Amino acid sequence: MSLAFLFPGQGSQAVGMGQGLIEAFSVAREVFQEVDDALGQKLSALMKDGPEDQLTLTENAQPALMAVSVALARVLDRDFGVSMDRAAFAAGHSLGQYSALCAAGAISMSDTARLLKLRGQAMQRAVPVGEGAMASLIGPKSDLALAEAAAKAGSAAGVCVVANDNNAGNIVISGTKAGVDLAIEKAKELGARAIPLNVSAPFHSPLMQPAADEMAEALAGAGISVPVIPIVDNVTARPESDPEAIRRLLVEQVTGRVRWRESMEWMAGEGGVTRFAELGSGKVLTGMAKRIAPDAEAVALNGPEDIEAFAKTL
Template structure:
């Protein structure tokens, strides 16, 4: 069996996430305390109690989602003797790539929390609220070719690109609001449904270049070591273990496309993965995995019961 551990991205957050892990495992509580200390913020209290609008803020959601994922990883090791090295690969969706790197030991938890806090703030600063937009193109006719055609139509008005190639039937576009509105019209003409997303900024598009510049400075000073297992990078959909390449790819990721479908296809074929386990809050990536690689077993790991069953099944 070849295992790949997957780490969720923004949108998987919810009030109360991680509480069951903290209540059950001292090792999980240690992770939440480390993140609180690194940020000088009671993020764990915000995660447990809300309010939801504060947790949803990009600068809070990003480190919070990482904290839940790493609490689950720490508990797997401390309570059940399952180390990340049991996996063949790790991968994370957008901010989840940072969680994957921390889980694989390439980044410390404290540094990861601080980098994600800055990443969220920098992304918010990059584009004034209301000037950017994102939309999800969904439905059986939605594939990359349709999404690219819609983005091209939008680009006649302003910046508009494919931001997240999640899976067939679920592709996200991002850019200037007027351009995304035009792309939505084109997508509907081509037979897709289009849903504007309630996001605070247009992620993974060229408008994020100021945020990429900020992250380049921060990542230049970050200590990154070779991960215990290869990390499949969002922007290349291929495994990477070289610290300097990881540093460069994390900068490119801010403006670049999240090639999740390609990443999962590579893991299921070239990587010969037979089991996907989504570590952290929610089940979004588990659902995507089942659509992209239906022959590969997929499961979420976000409750104490999930961790116990997973460990027993290895």
């Protein structure tokens, strides 16, 4: 049985996430402390007690979600003897790709925390609040072709692109507010439900180019090593292990489409993965896995009980 570890992205954050881990495992407490030290802030206190509006800020949510994911990976390794290389691949959704790289030993914990803090700040700086927008196109008719058609229609009023190809029935568009608003109208004409998202910036669109430029400079000075297992990249939907390619693709990821459906299809197909384990807060990627690869097993590991039960099956 071939295994892949999955690492969630923004939107999975919740006040209280990771608390069961730090109460049960010293290595989890060490991870949270290391992130606090790297950022010079008590992010762990914000994760524990909120307020939620502060945790949801992109610059806080991104390193916080990474901390929970990496803590889970280290607990699996140190306390249950399940190292990352027990899996064939790892993949992370947007910021989750940084979590995957950190868990796989490609980027240090402190560097990952600082990079994600900067990534969140740079994304927020790139477009003034209110000028950008994102929307989720959902329902049985919401496939990539429909989303592309809606985005093309929206482009008549401004920037509009497909940002996240999550799975059939769940595709996200991003761009200027005018562009996305027009795309929503087109999507509804084509038979999709279109829901505007409560986000602070138009992620994974060309409008994020200033953030990509900031990340290029930051990543140029970051140490990146060969991960212990290949990381299936958001931009290419294929496994990558070369440090310089990883560095380049992390920059491209800021403005590029998250090709999650294709990544999952590749792992479940050519990659031979029959089991997916989501390491982090929530169960978003587990739900997607069950829709994209229904013949594979998918499980979410959120806390001590999940980890213990999972380890016993290996």
